[in-house]
Amino acid sequence: MSADAAGRTGITVGVPAETKDRERRVALTPSAVHMAVDLGHRVLVQADAGEGAGFSDEEYAKAGASLVPDPAEVWAADVVVKVKEPQPAEYEHFRPGLTLFAYLHLAAEPALTKALVSSGIRAYAFETLTDRHGLPLLxxxxxxxxxxxxxxxxxxxxxxxxxxxxxxxxxxxxxxxxxxxxxxxxxxxxxxxxxxxxxxxxxxxxxxxxxxxxxxxxxxxxxxxxxxxxxxxxxxxxxxxxxxxxxxxxxxxxxxxxxxxxxxxxxxxxxxxxxxxxxxxxxxxxxxxxxxxxxxxxxxxxxxxxNVPGQFPRTASAALSAAVAPKLLTLADEVAAGRAGTDEEDARLVGARNVADGRIVHEAVAEVFPDLGGADA
Ligand SMILES: NC(=O)c1ccc[n+]([C@@H]2O[C@H](COP(=O)([O-])OP(=O)(O)OC[C@H]3O[C@@H](n4cnc5c(N)ncnc54)[C@H](O)[C@@H]3O)[C@@H](O)[C@H]2O)c1
Structure with a gap:
C-alpha cells in the first residue's frame, strides 16, 4: 500500500490471466484499469491476460498498468480480481492478508472452499454480492x-x-x-x-x-x-x-x-x-x-x-468489467482502510464476503459446509 501526494492510500490490484479450460475472459478491461490507476492504485496485469478478449498488453500499459509475466507476482498484490474460481494449481498463491474477488460458486467447489478456509485469505464472491436490483455481478x-x-x-x-x-x-x-x-x-x-x-x-x-x-x-x-x-x-x-x-x-x-x-x-x-x-x-x-x-x-x-460466457470473451469481459470495477474500487478502499472483513466494512460488500478469518461467513454457503467453521455464521 502507498499514499499519493493528496494523501489517498492506494493498494496493489492484481489481474491474473485465467487458467480454466478455454477461458478467455479477463476481469478488468483497460478502461477499468485506467479508473483504478487514476484513483491512486497500482494495477499489475499478467502479460497476455487480455489477449483472448481482444485487449493487448499495449492497451493495458497505456491505461497505466504494470505488465508482469509471472503469475506469482500478480498474486502477491493486496487484492486479486479474476473471473473464474481459482483452479487447483492457483491455490498455492493463497495467503493470509490476500483479498480475492472473483466468481467462486463455493457450494459446488468443496476443495476450493477448504483451500480458502485453511489459507487465511479473505474471499469475496461476485455471485453473492447483492444490491437493490438483485445480483449485479452475476x-x-x-x-x-x-x-x-x-x-x-x-x-x-x-x-x-x-x-x-x-x-x-x-x-x-x-x-x-x-x-x-x-x-x-x-x-x-x-x-x-x-x-x-x-x-x-x-x-x-x-x-x-x-x-x-x-x-x-x-x-x-x-x-x-x-x-x-x-x-x-x-x-x-x-x-x-x-x-x-x-x-x-x-x-x-x-x-x-x-x-x-x-x-x-x-x-x-x-x-x-x-x-x-x-x-x-x-x-x-x-x-x-x-x-x-x-x-x-x-x-x-x-x-x-x-463457463459458458467464456466463449464470448470480448462481450463478456466488457460487461463483467463494467459491473465489477465500481465494486472493486469500494473493496480497495476498505482494504486500504483496514476495514475489509470487519464489522465496519462497507455494507455494500457484505453479501459478497464468503470466507474471512479462516471460516465461511456467508450464511447460505455455510449451510453447505457445516464442518468448515460456518455453522455460526
Ligand atoms: N454455466 C454458466 O456458464 C453460467 C453463467 C452465468 C450464470 N450461470 C448460473 O445460472 C443460474 C441462474 O442465474 P440467474 O442470474 O439467472 O439467477 P436469478 O436469481 O436471476 O434467477 C434464478 C431464478 O430461479 C428461481 N428458482 C429458485 N428456486 C427454484 C426452483 N426450485 N424451481 C424453479 N425456479 C427456482 C428463482 O425464483 C429465480 O427466478 C445460476 O446458477 C448462475 O450461477 C451459469
Whole structure:
C-alpha cells in the first residue's frame, strides 16, 4: 500500500490471466484499469491476460498498468480480481492478508472452499454480492449465458450433434420444438427469449408466482408452470430441450428435474443446465468443459459447461468489467482502510464476503459446509 501526494492510500490490484479450460475472459478491461490507476492504485496485469478478449498488453500499459509475466507476482498484490474460481494449481498463491474477488460458486467447489478456509485469505464472491436490483455481478454473465443457452441448445438438437434432428421453429404444418426453462431469472429469461426468437414453444418454470405472472403478461414465454416436481415432470417428458437456470443465491442449486424424469425424455432431446456452477438443477447434470461440453445420459444430450460466457470473451469481459470495477474500487478502499472483513466494512460488500478469518461467513454457503467453521455464521 502507498499514499499519493493528496494523501489517498492506494493498494496493489492484481489481474491474473485465467487458467480454466478455454477461458478467455479477463476481469478488468483497460478502461477499468485506467479508473483504478487514476484513483491512486497500482494495477499489475499478467502479460497476455487480455489477449483472448481482444485487449493487448499495449492497451493495458497505456491505461497505466504494470505488465508482469509471472503469475506469482500478480498474486502477491493486496487484492486479486479474476473471473473464474481459482483452479487447483492457483491455490498455492493463497495467503493470509490476500483479498480475492472473483466468481467462486463455493457450494459446488468443496476443495476450493477448504483451500480458502485453511489459507487465511479473505474471499469475496461476485455471485453473492447483492444490491437493490438483485445480483449485479452475476447478472451480466447470466444474461450472456442465457442468450448462449438458446444457441447451444438449438445446436444440440441437430442430428450432427447427436440430437433428434428437431429444428427449434418447426416448419409449416410441423409444430415447433418444445423448450422448458427452469428458473425465469436473468439467465432463464434471456434463454426463453432466445428460444422464442428461434420459433420454439417455451414453457417457463419458477417458484416465484409474481415472476411467472410478469412473464406470462409480457410474453417472454408461451406458458408458465409453478415449480412442483410432479407437474414439471409432465413438461420434461414432452420437452425437446430443458434449460436449467434455477438459483438460490449461495446455496446448492435446487434439484427440480429428477433422473427418473430425464429418463422419460425422447432420445436425442437435450438438457442445457446453466445452474451447474451451483451443482445443477437437473439430477443427471455434471460439470463439463468447453473442450468437452456434452455427454449422453438416458439417450439425452447433456451440455453442462460451467463457463459458458467464456466463449464470448470480448462481450463478456466488457460487461463483467463494467459491473465489477465500481465494486472493486469500494473493496480497495476498505482494504486500504483496514476495514475489509470487519464489522465496519462497507455494507455494500457484505453479501459478497464468503470466507474471512479462516471460516465461511456467508450464511447460505455455510449451510453447505457445516464442518468448515460456518455453522455460526
Ligand atoms: N454455466 C454458466 O456458464 C453460467 C453463467 C452465468 C450464470 N450461470 C448460473 O445460472 C443460474 C441462474 O442465474 P440467474 O442470474 O439467472 O439467477 P436469478 O436469481 O436471476 O434467477 C434464478 C431464478 O430461479 C428461481 N428458482 C429458485 N428456486 C427454484 C426452483 N426450485 N424451481 C424453479 N425456479 C427456482 C428463482 O425464483 C429465480 O427466478 C445460476 O446458477 C448462475 O450461477 C451459469
Amino acid at each position: 447478472a451480466p454473465m447470466s444474461e450472456i449465458a442465457g442468450r448462449a443457452a438458446a444457441i447451444v441448445g438449438a445446436a444440440q438438437l441437430s442430428a450432427s450433434s447427436g440430437g433428434s434432428g428437431t429444428l427449434m421453429g418447426g416448419a409449416a404444418g410441423v409444430p415447433p420444438a418444445k423448450v422448458l426453462v427452469i428458473g425465469l431469472g436473468v439467465a432463464g429469461t434471456m434463454a426463453a427469449r432466445g428460444c422464442r426468437g428461434l420459433g420454439a414453444h417455451v414453457t417457463g418454470v419458477d417458484v416465484d408466482l409474481q415472476r411467472l405472472y410478469e412473464h406470462h403478461l409480457d410474453g417472454t414465454v408461451d406458458a408458465t408452470q409453478i415449480s412442483e416436481q410432479a407437474l414439471v415432470g409432465e413438461h420434461v417428458r414432452e420437452a425437446d430441450l430443458v434449460i436449467g437456470a434455477a438459483l438460490v443465491p449461495g446455496a446448492r442449486a435446487p434439484v427440480v428435474v429428477t433422473e427418473e424424469q430425464v429418463a422419460t425424455m425422447r432420445p436425442g432431446s437435450a438438457v442445457v443446465d446453466l445452474a451447474i456452477d451451483q451443482g445443477g438443477c437437473v439430477e443427471t447434470a455434471r460439470p463439463t468443459t468447453l473442450s468437452e461440453p456434452t455427454y449422453l445420459e438416458h439417450g439425452v444430450v447433456h451440455y453442462c459447461v460451467t
